[in-house]
Amino acid sequence: MIEVKNVTLEYGTSEGKVLAVDNASFSAKESEFLCLVGPSGCGKTTLLNMIAGFFPPTQGEIRVHGQAVNGQGLDRGIVFQDFAQLFPWRTALGNVAFGLEMKGVAKSERERIALEQLRLVKLEKFAGSFPHHLSGGMQQRVAIARALAYNPGVLLMDEPFAALDALTRDEMQRLLAEVWRATRKTVIYVTHNVAEAVYLADRVIVMTPHPGRIRAEVPVRLPRPRDPLSVEFLEHQKMLLRHLTQKEEGPS
Amino acid sequence: MKAAVSITLSLILYEAVARSGWFAQALVPTLPTIARTLWAMLADGTMARHAANTLWRVFAGLALAAVTGLVLGFLMARYRPVERFFMPLVSALMPIPSLAWAPVFILWFGLGNTATVLVVFYAASFPMVINTWTGARAVNPLWLRAAGAMGASGASMFWKVVVPGASPFIITGLRLAFQRAWIAVVGAEMLAASDFGLGWVIFDAKEFLNADIMLASLAVIGAIGYAFERLVFGSLERGTVLRWGMVRTAKA
Numbered sequence: 001m002i003e004v005k006n007v008t009l010e011y012g013t014s015e016g017k018v019l020a021v022d023n024a025s026f027s028a029k030e031s032e033f034l035c036l037v038g039p040s041g042c043g044k045t046t047l048l049n050m051i052a053g054f055f056p057p058t059q060g061e062i063r064v065h066g067q068a069v070n071g072q073g074l075d076r077g078i079v080f081q082d083f084a085q086l087f088p089w090r091t092a093l094g095n096v097a098f099g100l101e102m103k104g105v106a107k108s109e110r111e112r113i114a115l116e117q118l119r120l121v122k123l124e125k126f127a128g129s130f131p132h133h134l135s136g137g138m139q140q141r142v143a144i145a146r147a148l149a150y151n152p153g154v155l156l157m158d159e160p161f162a163a164l165d166a167l168t169r170d171e172m173q174r175l176l177a178e179v180w181r182a183t184r185k186t187v188i189y190v191t192h193n194v195a196e197a198v199y200l201a202d203r204v205i206v207m208t209p210h211p212g213r214i215r216a217e218v219p220v221r222l223p224r225p226r227d228p229l230s231v232e233f234l235e236h237q238k239m240l241l242r243h244l245t246q247k248e249e250g251p252s
Numbered sequence: 253m254k255a256a257v258s259i260t261l262s263l264i265l266y267e268a269v270a271r272s273g274w275f276a277q278a279l280v281p282t283l284p285t286i287a288r289t290l291w292a293m294l295a296d297g298t299m300a301r302h303a304a305n306t307l308w309r310v311f312a313g314l315a316l317a318a319v320t321g322l323v324l325g326f327l328m329a330r331y332r333p334v335e336r337f338f339m340p341l342v343s344a345l346m347p348i349p350s351l352a353w354a355p356v357f358i359l360w361f362g363l364g365n366t367a368t369v370l371v372v373f374y375a376a377s378f379p380m381v382i383n384t385w386t387g388a389r390a391v392n393p394l395w396l397r398a399a400g401a402m403g404a405s406g407a408s409m410f411w412k413v414v415v416p417g418a419s420p421f422i423i424t425g426l427r428l429a430f431q432r433a434w435i436a437v438v439g440a441e442m443l444a445a446s447d448f449g450l451g452w453v454i455f456d457a458k459e460f461l462n463a464d465i466m467l468a469s470l471a472v473i474g475a476i477g478y479a480f481e482r483l484v485f486g487s488l489e490r491g492t493v494l495r496w497g498m499v500r501t502a503k504a
C-alpha cells in the first residue's frame with residue numbers, strides 16, 4: 001500500500017524556486033504494478049525519490065504500508081536508470097547480498113538468498129562476475145535482484161531499461177513481468193515509453209509537463225502475458241498518447 | 253620485457269661513456285667496477301644494513317603519513333568546518349620542500365631517526381591527504397543512495413561504500429606518497445643521519461671520492477624504488493581497482 005497525498009515539491013536553486021511536482025495524489029494497492037508516465041522533466045524522478053525517502057515533500061504526505069515515509073527504509077527497494085548503480089568492487093553475488101549484509105544475515109544464508117535472487121533474473125551463472133564484465137542489461141538485472149534480495153514490499157524503478165537497446169529492453173520487460181508475477185511486489189515504475197507502460201502496468205498514472213500534475217489514471221485490464229500487437233494493446237497505447245499530447249486545459 | 257630493454261640500453265650507453273676515456277676512471281667507474289663494489293657490500297652485509305635502516309625510516313614516515321592523510325582526508329571530505337580549517341594549512345604547507353624542514357627538525361630533535369622520519373612524514377602526507385579528500389568526494393552519489401536504501405549508514409556506509417568507492421584515488425595517493433617518501437628519505441639521511449642508511453652512504457662516500465660506492469648505492473636506491481612501484485603498488489592496483497574495472501589499462 002502506497003499513498004501519495006497532495007504532494008508538492010519545490011527545488012530551491014540559485015535562480016529561485018522550481019516547482020517540480022504540484023499537488024500530486026495517487027495510491028497503489030498491495031501487489032499492484034503502477035506505471036508513472038510523463039514527458040521528460042515532469043517530475044517523475046522527483047516523485048519517486050520522495051517515495052524512496054531521499055528527501056521529503058515540500059507539502060503533502062507519503063505513506064507506505066500506513067506509515068509516513070521518513071527517510072530511506074528497507075520496506076522499499078530501488079532500481080535506478082544508470083548502470084553505474086552497482087558497486088564495481090563487489091561481484092554480482094556480493095552486490096545482491098549487500099542489503100542482507102546490512103541486515104546482519106549470516107554469510108552462508110545471505111549467499112544462498114542472493115543466489116536465489118540471481119536465479120530469478122537468470123544470472124546465477126554470473127554470480128562471481130564483477131559488474132564491468134556484464135552487459136548493460138545484465139547489470140540492470142543484477143540491480144533488480146539486489147533491490148529484491150532483502151525482501152522489501154515495494155519496488156521503485158526509475159526508467160531501469162531506458163538506456164538499453166530495443167531488443168534487450170523487450171526481453172527485460174518480459175523478465176520483469178515474470179519476476180513481478182513470482183514475487184507479487186507493489187511496483188512503481190517510471191517510464192516515458194507508452195508501450196512499456198501498457199505492457200507492464202495494472203494502472204498507468206499520466207503526468208502533465210512542468211510542473212508535474214496528475215492528468216489521468218488509466219487502468220490496463222488486459223490478460224497477461226500481453227501481446228503488444230493485439231488491437232486492445234494498441235488501443236491502450238493510443239489512449240495514453242492522447243492523454244500525453246493533449247493541450248493543458250485552463251486552471252479549473 | 254619492455255622494462256628490461258630500456259634498462260639494458262641505458263646501461264650500455266653508460267658503459268660506453270665510462271670506457272671512452274673522456275672522464276677519469278675514478279669519477280666515472282665502469283659497470284664491472286660498480287658491480288664488484290656492490291657485490292662486496294652485499295656479501296659482507298653492509299648494504300643490507302644500510303637498506304634496512306633506510307626502509308625502516310621510510311615505512312615509519314609513510315605509515316604515519318598514511319594514517320594522518322586518510323583520517324584528515326576523510327574528515328575534510330565529510331565535514332565542512334574541518335575542510336575550511338585544514339585546507340588553507342594544507343595549501344600553505346604543501347609547497348614547502350620537505351628537505352627544507354630537515355635543518356629545523358635537526359635543531360629540534362637532533363641528528364638521527366626522528367628528524368629523518370619527520371621529513372619523510374612531511375613529504376608523504378600531502379599526496380595522501382589530497383587524494384583521500386578528492387576520492388571521498390568523487391564517490392558516485394548513486395552508490396550512496398543505493399546503499400542507503402539498503403540500510404547502510406554510519407560505519408557500514410563508510411567502510412563498505414566510501415572507502416572502496418574512493419580506492420582508485422587512495423591507491424594513487426599511496427603510490428605518490430611512497431615516491432615522495434623514498435626521494436625524501438635519501439635527502440634527509442644525507443643531512444640528518446649520523447650512521448647507516450643509503451643516503452648517508454652516498455654522502456659519506458663523497459668525502460673519500462668513492463664514486464663506485466656512490467653509484468652502487470644509487471643503483472640499490474633505484475632498484476628498491478622500482479621494486480615497490482612495480483611489484484607492490486602494481487599488484488595492489490591489479491588486485492583491486494583494475495580488477496573491479498574502476499580504472500582501465502591503457503590501450504596498446
Ligand SMILES: Nc1ncnc2c1ncn2[C@@H]1O[C@H](COP(=O)(O)OP(=O)(O)OP(=O)(O)O)[C@@H](O)[C@H]1O
Binds near residue numbers: 047
Ligand atoms: N536537484 C534539482 N534542483 C533543481 N531542480 C531540479 C532538480 N532535480 C530536478 N529538477 C527540476 O525538476 C523538474 C523535474 O525533474 P525530474 O528529474 O523529476 O523529471 P523527470 O520526469 O524524471 O524527467 P526525465 O524523464 O528526463 O528523467 C525538472 O524541471 C528539473 O529541471
Ligand SMILES: [Mg+2]
Binds near residue numbers: 045046158
Ligand atoms: Mg527521471
